[in-house]
Amino acid sequence: MAVLRKMTAAVALALVAGGAQAQISGNVIKIGVMNDMSGLYADIGGPGSVIAARMAVEDFGAAKKGMKVEVLAADHQNKPDVGSTLARQWYDVDGVDVIVDVPTSSVALAVSQVTRDKGKAMLNTGAASSDLTGKACSPNTIHWLYDTWMLANGTGNAVVKTGGDSWFFLTSDYAFGHALERDTAEVVKKAGGKVLGAVRHPLNTQDFSSFLLQAQASKAKVIGLANAGGDTINSIKQAAEFGIVQGGQSLAGLLVFLTDVHGLGLKTAQGLVLTESWYWDLNDSSRAWAKRFAAQHGGKYPSMDHAGVYSAVLHYLKAVEAGKTDDGTKVVAKMKSMPTDDPLFGKGTIREDGRKLHPVYLFEVKKPSESKGPYDYYKVRATIPAEQAFRPLKDGGCPLVK
């Protein structure tokens, strides 16, 4: 009798274990890296994010643990219709379980919606709009790396404190630009400054002359660049051409990546103050990882987006392993319940609205004389601890937060 009971228990256990195994859909965990592979944001994410994702899969040791993991990649061309159709197809036809990166806030919002409808997961490292953890928050999305509130609070605050109390915005005309302009304007007003006006430019503008002229005419002390990537690079270069800085106004790059500084060159970019979540030269483990990354990426050093993808995929795989399922909603819940720890960002947590928290750094771009080599561009001005860096939970307006 006891033997029968033991055998039944053993069989039951085997069935349950087998059943749990079968909860990984198709027996493969498919990770989809979706970003801008060829346009103005290609250097920030692009093919580098795919490399970062693969490095995470390798470092997690998926093969040794008997987990099959595949990484797919595709270009969303910064268009919401391309991104959402691609997401739909990946989820319905190709069995993708999680989508990572997705810069360009308009695409991120669309993909977040599709992800929620299909019960999958999105780990967004590339987009900026703070709405992703605000009014558009979702139980299937984690906003990993940075957002417009953090940028406004970091860079915006710092610039206002040094005397920049009248602002004019040059804004990229889509979800990201609007969110960044809105969040920064709030910071400026709270610090006692004034917003004199704003001009919206289309995404991927080549010629900023007419917008810069309007900024010049406003006589604001600070021209806030609420744009990113190629647009920021062009705005800064052309502002130099039109003698804007000589005329006494200063430029505030609200979202600047290491790769943008590389594109501008230290001569043009020196002195720029910016906020980022990660920099390769902060500690030894970051340095080591960056060298490994650069070896696979043609010698180009990683941006914070690449680091974010690595960190997110690593934590995702840990959560899948712990929860024994790749069902999107369940994995995201598991990820929120486990504190994060990786060689790049150190320890962190994920809040119920999907916001990951980690310390954030205010950097200043070095002068050419201060730099010892390529990609040695930043000096740390301040470290903002995790609790202060991001918008308080109650202020976001996220329906998931009671």
Added chain:
Amino acid sequence: MTEIFGIPTVALFGQLLIGLINGSFYALLSLGLAVIFGLLNIINFTHGAQYMLGAFCAYLLLNKLGLGYWWALLIAPIVVGITGVIIERTMLKPLYKLDHLYGLLLTFGLALIIQGIFRNEYGSSGMPYPVPAELAGGKNLGFMFLPVYRGWVIVASLIVCLGTWYVIERTKLGSYLRAATENPQLVQAFGINVPRMITLTYGFGVALAAFAGVMAGPIYQVSPQMGADLIIVVFAVVVIGGMGSIMGSIVTGFGLGVIEGLTKVFYPEASNTVIFIIMAIVLLIKPAGLFGTQK
């Protein structure tokens, strides 16, 4: 700070200047289109791509061969003009006996091919092209700040446009061209090699586009998409100016650029659409265009 209509003069003249610069490109490009349409009755949709090819030629000349801006101004139009000649000989010729719309479709397809190939190679954001050292810097004129290079663009386009107009309207070669437009068979009967003239005319129109592309490089960055949206505005300019009229396209090009610039100052939201609105109005009042003659 002086003000006119509530707008500081710096802003007003600055936008006017930008308007004149845009107008220079509109004029150069619509001139090329008008010349090609006048003689071949083909709408050269590839014009935008050929403008881009001119800019890329300059970029490659600088980065691969170390040849600077002034060389590019000379070489790029010739190189791109030759590709134009090849296109005309191989692909456009068989279409002359068909409906003109096929020419439009063919050149549209060619534009897609050229732009697609370059987008694959170079991505879709712009490549920097430096302002030549001789034209760098700017002058603060008091009521506005004038970058020297942009002033040069206006002067150079005016010279090229007026030069082309003079050749076509006032020289013997030009008169052969105009005659061949009206009655190719008769002109050929007089012993003039009309097909060769057509080929060279197409090549010249294309070279004009490439010339505009080289001039655009330092201002607008060299990007595979640079001609794509511009070409449609140029179509509107040509429709407003009158499809076959040379002087029409020059005047309209500069004029519309200025109007666009002024709109940016007083009513920025409409600046993209003002040219098309004007086109709609002109079509209602004078369908043949301001300077055109009903064909």
Added chain:
Amino acid sequence: MSATQPVTGTQQPAATGQFRHQGVALALMAAFFLLGPLVLYPVFLMKVMCFALFACAFNLLIGYGGLLSFGHAMFLGTAGYASAHAAKVWGLTPELAILFGTASAALLGVVTGLLAIRRQGIYFAMITLALAQMIFFFYLQAEFTGGEDGIQAVPRGHLFGLVDLSNVWAMYAVVLVVFFGGFLLIYRTIHSPFGQVLKAIRENEPRAISLGYDTTRYKLIAYVLSGTLAGLAGATKALVFQLASLTDVHWTMSGEVVLMTLVGGLGTVFGPVVGALIIISMQNYLAQLGAWVTVVQGAIFVLCVLLFRRGIVGEIARLLRRPL
């Protein structure tokens, strides 16, 4: 325009049994779309149907009216935005949203038609292109379209308040009905007396005028009808994808519909459907190649214009010596 060969392929004169071939083709098409979703991804097929309707509407104007519109995207996009806005912001049920979208496209058709019909041939094409671009820039600025973001999270809603369209099969059935409805309407129009007059105008307008027909009015009606049906396709598409974006009003979309019709066969009944299927499939399966899709599309354009003007269905029709 009569001195040179007209743009449309030369259709063979009607012979007895012509309708039998078209009937077979219709049956094949119906079978494909009815049984297809069992094998192929239903969302893909819905996309094909929407674009097929779009191309058929475009073909009505060029193939039978002889007018090449290079700005047809403005109808697709306008109806898409209108329908998305109606469904999302006003909370209309899907059939009302689609109707509203279609009506907006019809209105746009009347307004732009009155401007564009005054000219023919190349001028007409350029004018439609420029008008479409003007509309694009308007939508880029307008608040309600969301600019680069587009109108996202459009609810599919409940058809007639009863049937939940977030069920993919329910949605598929709706798209099927819309597509076949539109297709049959076009078919009926082509073979009606109105269609015959249109063909007469296309072949020789002065003669048609001399026979007493008000050619401008006929052309305008054809233009508005074409725009309306293109709008129907756009309004439905917005609900299928739950998104209305700038891509639908961009001039490259106008170029794509020309390509689909050209590949399938200008002036044939089934050509646009075949063309849409080919081009959408190509875009889907070559998507990994990125910008090469544009190059391939351009190459197909060039090849079709130089060597293959009749298009696929046109060539088949020529072999069978029956209009298709």
